[in-house]
Amino acid sequence: MIAIVDYDAGNIKSVEKALAHLGEECITTRVPDEIYTADKIILPGVGAFGDAMKKLEDSGLADVIKNAALNGTPLLGICLGLQLMFESSSEAEGVSGLGILKGKILAIPPKEGYKIPHMGWNSISIKSDSRLFKDIPQNSYVYFVHSYYLKAESEEDVAASTEYIVHIHAAVEHDNIFACQFHPEKSGDTGLKILKNFCCL
Amino acid sequence: MFTKRIIPCLDVNNGRVVKGVNFVDLKDAGDPVTVGEAYGKAGADELVFLDITASSDARATKIDMVRRVAETVFIPFTVGGGIRTVEDFKLILREGADKVAVNSAAIKNPQLISEAAMKFGSQCVVVAIDAKRRKDGSGFTIYKNGGRIDMGIDAIEWAIEADRLGAGEILLTSMDCDGTKNGYDIELTRTVSDNVSIPVIASGGAGKLEHFKEAFIEGNADAVLAASLFHYKELEISEVKDYLDKEGISVRKS
Numbered sequence: 001m002i003a004i005v006d007y008d009a010g011n012i013k014s015v016e017k018a019l020a021h022l023g024e025e026c027i028t029t030r031v032p033d034e035i036y037t038a039d040k041i042i043l044p045g046v047g048a049f050g051d052a053m054k055k056l057e058d059s060g061l062a063d064v065i066k067n068a069a070l071n072g073t074p075l076l077g078i079c080l081g082l083q084l085m086f087e088s089s090s091e092a093e094g095v096s097g098l099g100i101l102k103g104k105i106l107a108i109p110p111k112e113g114y115k116i117p118h119m120g121w122n123s124i125s126i127k128s129d130s131r132l133f134k135d136i137p138q139n140s141y142v143y144f145v146h147s148y149y150l151k152a153e154s155e156e157d158v159a160a161s162t163e164y165i166v167h168i169h170a171a172v173e174h175d176n177i178f179a180c181q182f183h184p185e186k187s188g189d190t191g192l193k194i195l196k197n198f199c200c201l
Numbered sequence: 202m203f204t205k206r207i208i209p210c211l212d213v214n215n216g217r218v219v220k221g222v223n224f225v226d227l228k229d230a231g232d233p234v235t236v237g238e239a240y241g242k243a244g245a246d247e248l249v250f251l252d253i254t255a256s257s258d259a260r261a262t263k264i265d266m267v268r269r270v271a272e273t274v275f276i277p278f279t280v281g282g283g284i285r286t287v288e289d290f291k292l293i294l295r296e297g298a299d300k301v302a303v304n305s306a307a308i309k310n311p312q313l314i315s316e317a318a319m320k321f322g323s324q325c326v327v328v329a330i331d332a333k334r335r336k337d338g339s340g341f342t343i344y345k346n347g348g349r350i351d352m353g354i355d356a357i358e359w360a361i362e363a364d365r366l367g368a369g370e371i372l373l374t375s376m377d378c379d380g381t382k383n384g385y386d387i388e389l390t391r392t393v394s395d396n397v398s399i400p401v402i403a404s405g406g407a408g409k410l411e412h413f414k415e416a417f418i419e420g421n422a423d424a425v426l427a428a429s430l431f432h433y434k435e436l437e438i439s440e441v442k443d444y445l446d447k448e449g450i451s452v453r454k455s
Contacts, residue, residue: 141453
């Protein structure tokens, strides 16, 4: 059973439907016991870093996610879910993230000829021994929508990267912790395969 | 490599795709789910569903369609037509749509753009603009209610305002070019695109391969929309992408 953490932060249904399509059992929940007993946890999210952290803190879900991560449960953050797993974001100065992995979320700097958000399909360069990207060809296209990007502290944690104005850490992988800045649930067959890889860990 | 997007648009009435889609082997060419899935397989980067249902249960049929599409289509999709309130946004996004397009309601109440952007994020707020050249050649004016009512508002100014209010994208249709197959309105597209900070989807007028290139290179569009051209298989998405790729425009090919 996969628990999708429900903290009122958008687009949860798409993740749920993608998992259903893959034949995976999942539950969308904010009940700590259901999250603790799940085989795997997905932290989705669309929206603002500050608001989302406040919701996670106020509901007690922040501690539940951190504890589950420490216990070794595979955890997948998607989009804002990836950003929340790091220490801080320039979108909300002074707000601490979950701090499960080390790194910072920064604003994509404006540049002539580029639109922000980074919205659309971009190719990713994949680290060869990645478990999340097992059997995904190099330079596959995935769907991004974001204005802030991850700069992970350790290159070792970076499973995939992309280029848009700056070098963007598009996915991370560290022991039982996984995250994608892009939306695998909206990235066609490539995205479904990535989700399947996570489900099969 | 970041890519330009190709987006087929499906008109939906009472839960059925209106213009017949000439895909081979489609069991039900009127079913938005079947058509959406087929376009996903054919290489569409996104889909736009434009609901033109006028009946009293329009909202319910729309939401039912979104729910069903989201079960099998795993690329981003936008739903527009008859969106009036923040509550409409919520119901549609909750069922799995990625973006909601507003037109008339945003002209009537521009705060709808900012309210929806605050609540759900700019990325899901698409402002659809139907623009037409003024007869005196002094620029473009916007229309509402499916192009029936001239609002006397300048299209470029309205696009800038929509951007300022928090729209995430502009879906820009040229009423002069729509249906002509003579190409996108390049001047309109370029002027809007150069004056806003958000992506612009060019719509109306696609008839041949060169038109797509023009929209991207000369029009500075971030994405292009086409309907009948794809539905009647006059061009296939893969053909358009092969052509653009050859012309040095980056596209997603699977």
